[in-house]
Amino acid sequence: VIKLQLVEAGLVECLFDVVAHTVDGEREEDVAQLKTASDLMVLLLLGDESMQKLFEAGKGSVFQRVLSWGTNKIDGNCIQMVESGIVQKLQELLDRHVEEGNVTVQHAALSALRNLAIPADAAVQLGTNAKLVACLVEWCEAKDHAGVVGESNRLLSALIRHSKSKDVVKTVIQGAGVKHLVVMATSEHMIMQNEALVALGLIAGLDLVGAEKDFVGAGLVQVLHKLLSDERTAPEIKYNSMIIICAVMGSEPLHKEVQGLAFIDVVSKLRSHENKTVSHQASLTEQRLTAQS
Numbered sequence: 189v190i191k192l193q194l195v196e197a198g199l200v201e202c203l204f205d206v207v208a209h210t211v212d213g214e215r216e217e218d219v220a221q222l223k224t225a226s227d228l229m230v231l232l233l234l235g236d237e238s239m240q241k242l243f244e245a246g247k248g249s250v251f252q253r254v255l256s257w258g259t260n261k262i263d264g265n266c267i268q269m270v271e272s273g274i275v276q277k278l279q280e281l282l283d284r285h286v287e288e289g290n291v292t293v294q295h296a297a298l299s300a301l302r303n304l305a306i307p308a309d310a311a312v313q314l315g316t317n318a319k320l321v322a323c324l325v326e327w328c329e330a331k332d333h334a335g336v337v338g339e340s341n342r343l344l345s346a347l348i349r350h351s352k353s354k355d356v357v358k359t360v361i362q363g364a365g366v367k368h369l370v371v372m373a374t375s376e377h378m379i380m381q382n383e384a385l386v387a388l389g390l391i392a393g394l395d396l397v398g399a400e401k402d403f404v405g406a407g408l409v410q411v412l413h414k415l416l417s418d419e420r421t422a423p424e425i426k427y428n429s430m431i432i433i434c435a436v437m438g439s440e441p442l443h444k445e446v447q448g449l450a451f452i453d454v455v456s457k458l459r460s461h462e463n464k465t466v467s468h469q470a471s472l473t474e475q476r477l478t479a480q481s
Contacts, residue, residue, distance in 0.1 A: 206221055267307055267309050267310045267313075270304055270310045270313050270314060271313070274304070275301065275304070275313075275314060275317065275320065278297045278300060278301055279319070279320060279323060282294055282297050282298070282323065282327075283323070291333050291335060291336055294327075294333070294336050294339075295335050295336060295339055298327075298336065298339035298340060298342075298343055299339060301314065301343055302339070302342060302343045302346050305343065305346050305347055305350055306346075306350055307350070308350055308351055308352070308353075310350075311346065311347050311349075311350035311351035311353075311356065312351040312353050312355065312356060314347055315347035315348065315351050315353065315355075315356030315359055315360070316353075316355050316356055316359050317359075318359055318362070318363060321344070321347075321359050321360055321363040321365060322363050324340045324343055324344050324363075324365065325340075325344070325363050325364055325365045325368060327340035328340045328341055328344065328365070328368040329368075338375075338377075338380065340368075341368055341369070341371075341372040341380065341384070342372075342380065342383060344360060344365050344368060344369060344387070345369060345372065345383040345384055345386070345387040346383070347360070348360060348387040348390050348391065349383065349386050349387050349390065352390060352394075353394075354394045354395055357390065357391050357394045357395045357398070357399075358395060358398060360391070361391070361395065361398045361399050361402060364402075366388075366391060366399055366402035366403065366406060367402055367405065367406040369384045369387050369388055369391070370384075370388065370402075370403070370406035370407065370408050370411055371406070372384035373385050373388065373411055373412075373415070374411055374414075378422050378425065381415075381422075381425050382422075382424055382425060382428060385425065385428035385429060385431075385432065386428060388408065388432055389428060389431045389432045389435060392432055392435035392436050393435050396435065396436065396438055396439050397439075400439045400441060400442065403436065403439075403442055404441050404442065404445070408432070408436070408442070409433075409436070409442060409445040409446055409449060410445075410449070412429045412432055412433055413449045413451060413454065415429045416429050416430070416451070416454045416455065416458065417454050423461070423463040423465065423466045426458060426461070426463075426466050426469075427463075427465055427466050427469050430455065430458075430466075430469045430470065430472075430473040431469065433446060433451060433455075433473055433476075433477075434472070434473055434476050437476060437477075437480050443480065446477070447481060451477060452474060452477045452478065452481070455470050455473045455474050455477060456470070456474050458470035459471055459474065
């Protein structure tokens with residue numbers, strides 16, 4: 189109850205202001221203040237009712253400010269909060285609410301984590317946390333809660349996209365996350381499709397050998413063929429699909445699948461695409477396919 193009263197009294201807003209003022213500070217007292225503010229915020233986030241109040245179904249001021257961190261240059265703050273154990277706290281909170289089926293809080297906590305993962309250092313720390321990745325993979329299968337599935341997928345993809353780290357890619361492969369990113373590439377939301385494809389391209393570029401079995405198992409090449417053949421597919425989706433095709437040619441089983449699906453016909457048609465980036469990538473992809481046929 190005390191936590192709830194503190195939240196209602198606007199303590200968290202004050203803490204946010206402290207964080208905003210001290211985040212770029214070099215002085216020892218700034219760092220100490222920042223750490224204290226972060227710790228207090230974590231404590232307040234831990235009370236169920238206070239957490240509810242703070243996030244208020246995504247309309248609470250705290251939720252809004254956590255979302256705005258993505259656009260502000262508060263990298264140090266994100267890293268500090270990741271280091272201060274907020275991830276573990278958010279994870280415990282998520283675990284508890286998953287069991288109780290409280291989707292709003294789960295959604296909010298996943299969004300908060302995705303915003304914390306914007307700086308590369310924070311993304312690496314989060315993405316090499318095998319327990320967090322295992323939880324995300326599990327939530328990607330929470331069939332009853334589309335919002336949670338979407339947010340979990342987006343966080344998985346963000347960890348790879350923002351870290352561009354081979355260690356993160358390895359953690360996601362070991363945690364069986366690759367198949368979920370392939371499914372995400374078939375989403376009806378273009379932004380999610382694109383986030384998935386960029387992540388898959390990085391996986392193919394950073395650890396093709398490790399991901400090969402999962403790519404085959406999840407039908408990646410078939411998904412890419414469908415995206416490239418469909419006239420309604422957005423230009424950036426087509427572009428990123430071709431980038432992945434070029435990247436997977438180094439794998440024998442995937443190369444065989446690419447040859448078996450007559451990709452060259454689909455790609456040569458895209459050479460006359462009205463979007464210059466797409467048509468240029470189509471020429472490069474066609475050369476690559478011809479050279480390796």
